[in-house]
Amino acid sequence: MSSMEIDLGLTFDNSYAEELEGFYVACQGDRAPSPELVKLNAPLAENIGLTNTDSGELATVFSGSDAPIGASSLAQVYAGHQFGGFTPQLGDGRALLLGEVLDKQGNRLDLQLKGSGPTTFSRRGDGKAVLGAVLREYIMSEAMHALNIPTTRALAVVTTGESIMRSQFLPGAVLTRIASSHLRVGTFQFFSARGEQDKVKQLADYAIARHYPELKESQQPYLDFICAVRDKQAELVAKWLLVGFVHGVMNTDNMTISGETIDYGPCAFVDNYDTNAVFSSIDEQGRYSYNNQPVIAQWNLARLAETLLPLINDDRDEAITQATEAVTGFWDKFHHFWLTGMRAKLGLSTAMETDLALCEQLLETMSGQEVDFTQLFRQLASDLASGNSESQTLFKDAEKFNLWRDSWLARLAQESLSTPDRVEMMNGVNPLYIPRNHLVEHAIDAAEQEGDLQPFEKLIAVLATPYTPQVDADDYAKPAPESFGRYTTYCGT
Numbered sequence: 308m309s310s311m312e313i314d315l316g317l318t319f320d321n322s323y324a325e326e327l328e329g330f331y332v333a334c335q336g337d338r339a340p341s342p343e344l345v346k347l348n349a350p351l352a353e354n355i356g357l358t359n360t361d362s363g364e365l366a367t368v369f370s371g372s373d374a375p376i377g378a379s380s381l382a383q384v385y386a387g388h389q390f391g392g393f394t395p396q397l398g399d400g401r402a403l404l405l406g407e408v409l410d411k412q413g414n415r416l417d418l419q420l421k422g423s424g425p426t427t428f429s430r431r432g433d434g435k436a437v438l439g440a441v442l443r444e445y446i447m448s449e450a451m452h453a454l455n456i457p458t459t460r461a462l463a464v465v466t467t468g469e470s471i472m473r474s475q476f477l478p479g480a481v482l483t484r485i486a487s488s489h490l491r492v493g494t495f496q497f498f499s500a501r502g503e504q505d506k507v508k509q510l511a512d513y514a515i516a517r518h519y520p521e522l523k524e525s526q527q528p529y530l531d532f533i534c535a536v537r538d539k540q541a542e543l544v545a546k547w548l549l550v551g552f553v554h555g556v557m558n559t560d561n562m563t564i565s566g567e568t569i570d571y572g573p574c575a576f577v578d579n580y581d582t583n584a585v586f587s588s589i590d591e592q593g594r595y596s597y598n599n600q601p602v603i604a605q606w607n608l609a610r611l612a613e614t615l616l617p618l619i620n621d622d623r624d625e626a627i628t629q630a631t632e633a634v635t636g637f638w639d640k641f642h643h644f645w646l647t648g649m650r651a652k653l654g655l656s657t658a659m660e661t662d663l664a665l666c667e668q669l670l671e672t673m674s675g676q677e678v679d680f681t682q683l684f685r686q687l688a689s690d691l692a693s694g695n696s697e698s699q700t701l702f703k704d705a706e707k708f709n710l711w712r713d714s715w716l717a718r719l720a721q722e723s724l725s726t727p728d729r730v731e732m733m734n735g736v737n738p739l740y741i742p743r744n745h746l747v748e749h750a751i752d753a754a755e756q757e758g759d760l761q762p763f764e765k766l767i768a769v770l771a772t773p774y775t776p777q778v779d780a781d782d783y784a785k786p787a788p789e790s791f792g793r794y795t796t797y798c799g800t
Contacts, residue, residue, distance in 0.1 A: 312376045313368050316358030319377030319406040320415070323488075326513060329506065330494075331381040336371015336403055337424030337434070339481075341468025344369065345760060346445065348462050351485065355410045355418075355462075369465045369483045371403060371423025378405040378418075382426035386500055387493035387560030388610060390594055395500050397493060397560050398428025401436060404489065415517065417489050418462070422481040437477040438466060439751040440572075442763055444482055446750065447571040450742045450770040456546045457539075458568040459486040477755055487567055490514050492611045493560030499614035507614055514564050529618040533633045537608050538640050539566025544604045545644035548597070549652065550738060551577040551680040555587040555796060557595050557603045559610050573796035576741045578786045580673040580680040586744075586796045605637040651736045652684050653715065654691065654729040656722055665711075665718060672707040679786045684737035691719075692730045738773035740780065742766070744794040745787035 324331070344366040359365060367373040374380060382399035389397075403420045410416055421444070422436025445461035452458050462483040469479035490510075498506040515522050515532055525531045543566050547554065554561070555573035563569050573587035582598035590596070595603060612630040620626035642663075649666040650658065673683070678701050686698040696712065699705035719729070750763040769783045777783075787794075 311373050312378075313364045313373050314359060315365075315368060315375045317356055317375060317377065317408045317418075319375075319379070319408055321377075321379040321406040322415070322513075322517070323383075323404065323407065323417075324379040324381055327509065330498075330510065331383045331404075332427045333380070334382045334403055334426045335374070335380055336420060336481075338372045339367075339370035339465070339467035339469065339479075342366035342370035342372055343466045343468070344463065345466055345480075346464040346763075348449070348460070351460055351462055354412075355408050355416060355485065357462075365463065366465050369420065369463045370467050370481050371420050375405060380405050382428055383489055383494070384428060384497055385491050385493035385560050386497035387491070387558050388496075388607075389558045389560070390590070393496075393500070396428070396497065397430075398497075399426055399489075400429040400432050401425070401434040402489075414487070417486045419484050419486065419489060420481055421484060422479070433471070435467075435469070435471045435479055436481060437471050437473055437755070438464075438480040439477065439755045441480040441482040442751055442754055443747060444484070444571040446742050446747055446763070446766060446770070447574060448484070448568070449767060450773070451552070451568055453771050453773050454546075454550055454738060454741075456550070456552075456568060457543055457566050459484050461485075486563070486569065487565040488514075488517060488563070489569070490518075490564040491560050491569075492562045492564070492607050493558070494564075495611055495614040496559060504617050508618055511615060511618060518565050527619070527629075529615045530629055530633060533608070533612050533615060533630060534636070536564055536566070536611060537633060537637050540604045540608060541601075541637055541640035542566065542644045543568065544601050545641055545648055547600060548645060549648040549736075550741065551580070551597070553577065553584055553586055553595070553597045554600065555585075555590065555595055557600060557607065559607045562604070562607045562611075575744050575794060575796060577680050578743065579677045580670070580683075582670075582674065586794055588795050588797050601637075601641050604641075605634060608637060609634045648736070651732065654688070654719060654724075654733045656724045656729070656732065659718070659721070661718070665714060668711050668714070672702075672711050676702045676704065676708075678702055681738060681741050682784070682786070684733070685739055685784075687715075688730045688733035688737065691726055691733075735774055739776060740769050740773045740783050742770055743783070743785075743787060745791045746783060 344362045368375050380403045384398040386395050387397050401422055403423050405418045407415055408418055425434030441464050448458050448461050452460055462485050465481045467479040470476040471479040519535045522528045522531045553575055561570045575586040577584045584597040585593050612634050616626040619629055683701055690696055690698050702708050746766055750766050753759040753762045769780050
């Protein structure tokens with residue numbers, strides 16, 4: 308148990324703990340031997356009203372050793388389909404929800420520790436995290452935020468003074484993260500699988516009030532709830548594909564009701580465009596590959612809909628029909644968001660029926676050509692600005708690409724937008740810098756093996772403004788050297 312409470316200056320308002328008894332287990336973090344604050348996200352801290360600047364007190368709170376005043380720390384329970392197989396109880400095995408705070412815009416946010424020790428749901432795990440995994444999530448989540456993609460965010464990194472055994476002994480650490488909530492599809496599945504439909508209803512009412520309050524007056528609030536989550540997830544996954552992001556483990560317990568990206572384990576950005584890109588060591592079938600992500604998002608949405616059938620209609624057959632229609636509508640939403648995003652990436656300021664074919668033809672020309680996904684779109688804008696055609700040098704065989712380029716230029720000629728404005732639009736949505744895998748690994752290795760956080764700090768600084776060229780950052784825009792080889796990530800990393 309914590310020995311003292313520390314004032315962070317935050318105003319907690321813990322609705323989950325107060326309104327959903329039976330949905331969690333009260334829990335405290337382990338006492339860290341020697342906690343040290345190694346990173347605080349100062350702008351995020353200011354936005355949520357964190358006024359305590361004592362690094363020692365922040366370290367004890369963000370390691371889980373002592374509780375902040377107003378906290379009501381707990382571990383949430385949920386279930387989930389993991390790689391298609393259902394596990395009836397998962398839950399926060401190494402995470403503690405300290406409570407909820409309101410930021411300066413009035414948004415309700417979870418404040419959660421990840422890696423602070425075992426909970427009731429740890430399933431024989433040690434509940435700890437190592438520094439590399441914590442830094443990875445910090446890098447990836449903050450990069451996603453800078454790319455305007457809904458995501459949990461990293462508030463702080465604390466080392467604990469422990470050595471944690473994984474494949475070797477590594478420094479222990481705890482991540483403090485912020486989320487709109489940690490409600491997951493798997494949260495609904497847990498109670499539905501137990502036949503506790505009253506709790507499914509209670510959870511749905513809470514989720515609607517917290518995330519979709521406009522639905523409270525709806526004639527069919529639970530059906531509309533599915534549609535609202537559907538739309539958020541369709542937009543989210545479209546944004547992933549538009550920047551080449553592969554989540555890597557889209558289990559139903561990793562799909563949020565809020566539509567935020569969560570749980571950065573075996574995730575990565577593609578260098579060369581590859582529809583079948585997989586980075587997880589255990590995803591041997593490609594279930595969560597780059598191109599399969601919208602398929603899985605719809606599949607996960609169907610699992611959510613199943614838990615809500617009794618609330619949608621007393622007639623089960625009619626409930627299934629209504630829910631099926633809602634889930635099927637995912638594809639129209641996804642294609643809308645994806646095509647809208649692709650138009651922007653290609654500098655199209657208007658919509659024409661031929662645009663879908665133009666976008667798909669570009670991807671087809673990239674397939675198997677070892678074309679750097681991020682570089683190509685930036686180069687297209689540079690070519691427009693200069694009148695050159697350097698983008699063809701990114702292809703092993705540029706014949707098909709050059710034919711596509713002619714079609715693209717002809718399509719642009721049908722619009723009145725000036726070239727400078729078009730280039731500005733393209734560079735505003737096509738990042739120059741992404742968290743390239745070799746840079747992420749270099750930052751992690753330097754921190755874990757040498758105690759050097761400078762590569763991490765530099766990478767974070769560059770990724771904070773991903774669309775704007777920065778001084779001394781040319782190497783951050785380049786793909787990995789050939790010596791880096793095929794990239795593989797592991798669950799827990």
